[in-house]
Amino acid sequence: MxxxxxxxxxxxxxxxxxxxxxxxxxxxxxxxxxxxxxTKLRSHKRKNYSRQMSVYKGEEEIAFGTVDEISEILNVKKETVLFYATPSNLKRIEARNSKNARVAFWLDDED
Known part of the structure; x- marks a missing residue:
């Protein structure tokens, strides 16, 4: 009720x-x-930041490593690095026809 x-x-x-x-x-x-x-509350698990990824700006690789390492190299938040690898980011890049945007790719696809 x-x-x-x-x-x-x-x-x-x-x-x-x-x-x-x-x-x-x-x-x-x-x-x-x-x-x-x-009923217990759902726990929010820490993201697996140990996976390797590569970040590109245009066609140039600008960073390689884990999310933690890349966030330090590029001086951005971890969430920003994770966003670089999302489908939403790729759609934005395509819509803007941007040649200089940052995009990331996971190197050891677990998904």
């Missing part, structure tokens, strides 16, 4: 490590109280 949690339920949820926001969202989606407080 979809309903909002009571103040007492919020207190119990906090004792179980569940935030007010998570409890509210779970219960208004139809979860019962016991399931809401006993």
């Amino acid at each position: 979809k309903r909002k949690p009571t103040p007492e339920e919020y207190r119990i949820a906090r004792e179980h490590g569940i935030s007010n926001d998570i409890l509210y969202k779970r219960m208004v989606r139809g979860w019962d109280f016991d399931r809401s407080i006993n």
Whole structure:
């Protein structure tokens, strides 16, 4: 049954490590109280930054190594290096007809 949690339920949820926001969202989606407080939160796993990749600017290779190493070499965030390898980045490059944009490729494809 979809309903909002009571103040007492919020207190119990906090004792179980569940935030007010998570409890509210779970219960208004139809979860019962016991399931809401006993279901563990999903853990966000650290990205595998040990894979090798190569970054190009145009046709020139400008960096090679792991995400951590490339982010230091290029002085950019790790998320930026990861973005260089996304399909979205490739679409942007094609749409802009850019010859000088940065693009990355994974060298040991695990996907």
